[in-house]
Amino acid sequence: MASLKLKNVCKKYTGGMTAVSDFNLDVDDKEFLVLVGPSGCGKSTTLRMIAGLEEITQGELYIDDKLVNEIEARDRDVAIVFQNYALYPEMTVFDNMAFGLKMQKIYKDEIEKRVYEAAKILDMNDFLYKKPNILSSDKQQKVAIGRAIVRQPKIFLMDELLSNLDAHLRVQMRTEIGRIHRMLQKTFIYGTHDQAEAMAMGTRVVVMRDGIIQQIDTPQGLYEKPRNMFVAGFIGSPQMNFITAKVKKKGNEIYLIFGENAIKLPPAKAKRLEDGYVDKEVVLGIRPENLHNEEAFLALMPESVLEAKIDIAEMLGADTFLYMRINDMNFTARVNSRTRVMAGDTIKIALDVNKIHLFDIETENAILH
Ligand code: ADP
Numbered sequence: 001m002a003s004l005k006l007k008n009v010c011k012k013y014t015g016g017m018t019a020v021s022d023f024n025l026d027v028d029d030k031e032f033l034v035l036v037g038p039s040g041c042g043k044s045t046t047l048r049m050i051a052g053l054e055e056i057t058q059g060e061l062y063i064d065d066k067l068v069n070e071i072e073a074r075d076r077d078v079a080i081v082f083q084n085y086a087l088y089p090e091m092t093v094f095d096n097m098a099f100g101l102k103m104q105k106i107y108k109d110e111i112e113k114r115v116y117e118a119a120k121i122l123d124m125n126d127f128l129y130k131k132p133n134i135l136s137s138d139k140q141q142k143v144a145i146g147r148a149i150v151r152q153p154k155i156f157l158m159d160e161l162l163s164n165l166d167a168h169l170r171v172q173m174r175t176e177i178g179r180i181h182r183m184l185q186k187t188f189i190y191g192t193h194d195q196a197e198a199m200a201m202g203t204r205v206v207v208m209r210d211g212i213i214q215q216i217d218t219p220q221g222l223y224e225k226p227r228n229m230f231v232a233g234f235i236g237s238p239q240m241n242f243i244t245a246k247v248k249k250k251g252n253e254i255y256l257i258f259g260e261n262a263i264k265l266p267p268a269k270a271k272r273l274e275d276g277y278v279d280k281e282v283v284l285g286i287r288p289e290n291l292h293n294e295e296a297f298l299a300l301m302p303e304s305v306l307e308a309k310i311d312i313a314e315m316l317g318a319d320t321f322l323y324m325r326i327n328d329m330n331f332t333a334r335v336n337s338r339t340r341v342m343a344g345d346t347i348k349i350a351l352d353v354n355k356i357h358l359f360d361i362e363t364e365n366a367i368l369h
Helices: 043-051 093-101 108-124 139-148 166-185 195-201 219-224 227-232 267-274 295-301
Strands: 006-014 018-027 032-036 058-063 076-082 155-159 187-190 204-209 212-217 241-250 253-258 261-264 279-284 306-317 319-326 329-336 345-351 355-360 364-366
Touching: 006 043, 018 043, 018 212, 032 043, 032 195, 043 076, 043 155, 043 187, 076 139, 093 108, 108 139, 108 166, 108 219, 139 212, 139 295, 166 187, 166 195, 187 195, 195 219, 204 219, 204 227, 204 267, 212 219, 212 227, 227 241, 227 279, 227 355, 241 329, 253 267, 267 364, 295 345, 319 345
Parallel strands: 032 187, 032 204, 076 155, 155 187
Antiparallel strands: 006 018, 006 058, 204 212, 241 253, 241 279, 253 261, 279 355, 306 319, 306 345, 319 329, 355 364
16 A cells, blocks of 8 residues: 655745645555646655655645654655666666665565566566666666665655656657556656646646646546646647637627637537626637638538638648637647648638637636536
């Protein structure tokens, strides 16, 4: 078992900088939880507090229901792996992995057993007697993970683990770390600034901003039901389009008005706005893949067809990204690559009104999805 609980945890660095505020989180046994947010949002600080490398200013940290605030790092059964793996270049991979155990005066047979087991999990058997500097950077990173595995911790913490790797190795290692997690059956907490990495790896993701949790959800939950504009804008690439619109009621219908455009909302969404938002401004959010230029779609949703001027058309193989202006506002659409649209064209494009998100203009919190 290795569950983890953070209760009202705060970290204030000397000098007055509050890096983490009122952090509440329950991590289940064997979960793969990701902390994600822009650089400086407090991911490392949180991981280091869990590891015991940073003192907790306020609040409580429990591992398996035991309060560990005052427990030394080495007695917490938690291992942290950093992007900066700092391997010993003169030692073999085997000795790099065994080093910590030797320091702990663990028996040679036990050390061998643990290193071989770790090498098997990491698929590194063929490299055990090589020096790390002849290995590729992803394999060196695996050696660093191996050093943590042989300690047999209850919880693995990983801080920007893949940031040093080239783009293609990063993507490969995502799957590899997922596989290692499944083999080990241990609790993983993984910090990254990369939303795509977070979405691909986490069973649950904690989105952080300025030391404050914005939302804790599954990747799908974050994508489909972002709680506020920050999460909506941070998760997903290209970013969600945001535009300020005015809510108008005409007869029984609710419209969103911006520029020359009036978009009729479907009844389910309209109902929510009738309550307090009529004649007010809101922020409309629409993901690039929910803007469509196919004839069939334009015919299907005539009341959400807009005119767009194309600035750039980026052909990416499977998709084409259209960077465009609608009433002088910038929009991005992700459309089928068969589309033949060029920079300078003026096209018709329809919003899928069923996929609209709306946000309160003042609080930036979601009104509806
Ligand atoms: P992240 O890992 O998300 O990039 P950090 O946890 O490293 O964020 O940093 C959170 C905030 O705390 C940042 O503003 C950073 O400058 C500050 N910070 C981090 N470490 C220290 C420290 N040792 N002393 C003072 N401020 C720090």
